[in-house]
Structures are given as C-alpha cells and as structure tokens.
Amino acid sequence: MATYHRASVGPHWRGIRAHLGAERSRRGTVMLDRDVDGLLAGLHRTIRWTPPVLRIDCDPSMDGDFVLDGRGLVLKPSFFLRTPAVMHDARDAAECILIYPAPVGPDQGPGVWAAGPPAGALGNLLGRTRASVLTAIADGVTTTGALAGRLDISAAAVSQHTAVLREAGLITTRRHHGNVLHNPTETGLTLLSRPNR
Known part of the structure; x- marks a missing residue:
C-alpha cells in the first residue's frame, strides 16, 4: 500500500490537500451566506436536508435512523469517495462523521494533478x-x-x-x-x- 501511495498519490498529495482546503473554505462561505440550511442542502445530490432530518443515500447496509440528540455532526470532504459515507462508533456516539465527495471540476483537475x-x-x-x-x-x-x-x-x-x-x-x-x-x-x-x- 505504501509503494502504491508513493507512486500514484504521493506526487499529487499537495494538490489534493489544497483542493480539500479550498472545498472547506467554499463550504464555510456557503454557511456564512446561507446558514446551516444552505450548507446541508448543497453538499451532494444524494444528500437531502428537510429540517430536522438529513437523509443520506449511501451504503444500503447502513439503512436506518441515527439520532444525533444534541451531538455534533462533523463534515469531512473526501477527494476519493464518489458517494457519501457516515461513520460513528455505536458504543460511543460522541459525534457522527459525514464524509461527502469534494467535487473536482474541469477547471480544478489540472491544478490537482499537476506536479x-x-x-x-x-x-x-x-x-x-x-x-x-x-x-x-x-x-x-x-x-x-x-x-x-x-x-x-x-x-x-x-x-x-x-x-x-x-x-x-x-x-x-x-x-x-x-x-x-x-x-x-x-x-x-x-x-x-x-x-x-
């Protein structure tokens, strides 16, 4: 795995990290302009926000409800995922993590892959x-x-x-x-x- 990473991901890691940083900045601007509703409504085409329910179409094996009950929801952009994923520890659900795809547009791709x-x-x-x-x-x-x-x-x-x-x-x-x-x-x-x- 380390050899594969060095050969195919490592040379582009700075561009990937920069892309994720830009995605976080963009989402922060959306939240400042349009509040949490605007942020959650525009995360991904398979994520639907109908307050107070956030519906995420992801892995069918994870079908079910997860009630935050006042716990935080951490949003993490991913360069490699193409569909959202949810992570939480059933024994200690202090926080839930929603991993969503960070889109790479045609104007952004060259900057990510350029060495x-x-x-x-x-x-x-x-x-x-x-x-x-x-x-x-x-x-x-x-x-x-x-x-x-x-x-x-x-x-x-x-x-x-x-x-x-x-x-x-x-x-x-x-x-x-x-x-x-x-x-x-x-x-x-x-x-x-x-x-x-």
Whole structure:
C-alpha cells in the first residue's frame, strides 16, 4: 500500500490537500451566506436536508435512523469517495462523521494533478511563486491561509504576491465576514489559458 501511495498519490498529495482546503473554505462561505440550511442542502445530490432530518443515500447496509440528540455532526470532504459515507462508533456516539465527495471540476483537475509549480513562460514572466499563486486562485483556492498551505509559503508572502497580481489586474480581492477572498479576473484566466467563468 505504501509503494502504491508513493507512486500514484504521493506526487499529487499537495494538490489534493489544497483542493480539500479550498472545498472547506467554499463550504464555510456557503454557511456564512446561507446558514446551516444552505450548507446541508448543497453538499451532494444524494444528500437531502428537510429540517430536522438529513437523509443520506449511501451504503444500503447502513439503512436506518441515527439520532444525533444534541451531538455534533462533523463534515469531512473526501477527494476519493464518489458517494457519501457516515461513520460513528455505536458504543460511543460522541459525534457522527459525514464524509461527502469534494467535487473536482474541469477547471480544478489540472491544478490537482499537476506536479509542482507552473513551468515555462508564465513562471518566467511572473516568477514561479507568483505564477503558482495565480494558478491556485484559478483552481479555487481563494483564502490567504489556504494559499499559504497549498504553496507552503507564509501568509505574508501570499499577501505580497496577491497585491502584485491585483495591481496587474489578474485577480480581485474582497473581504467576506473576516476572510480575504481572491478570485481570478478574465485577464488572469486568459493568461492561464483557462475558460472564463
């Protein structure tokens, strides 16, 4: 298993972790904008939220009701699962974990599977780190903290690079409930040869 991981997953682990970080950030923004109802309603096509019941179509062998009765529900995005799964310890149901698929769109896939920073002319033009910041933002990594984690640089360095990218008209930045969110502009997407959103 370790050999398989090194060969097929390990080289892409940073991109996978960054994708999951971006998914958590996105879900946090949804919760801030639309409350818990909006968050639960949009997790996955097989998850339906009709307050106070959360119906999850997953493994048929797990058919039944699980009453939280005041216990927490932990949401965990998964890169590899394609259908939701529920985990809980029947002997000690202190918390229930709902693992849901983190979707990988066509614009995000290249960033997850690409090994290393952007190469070629873009890296030469902008500098490799700044090109990596722009690429990560286009992949959906929108917060300064998530960018720092994906690129393994400090938040202060991210702020310096995003300031330059913003001045050049390649990204926009806005505050949202205490978070700083970065998004690519049409010019930034064009520079990356990405379709405009």
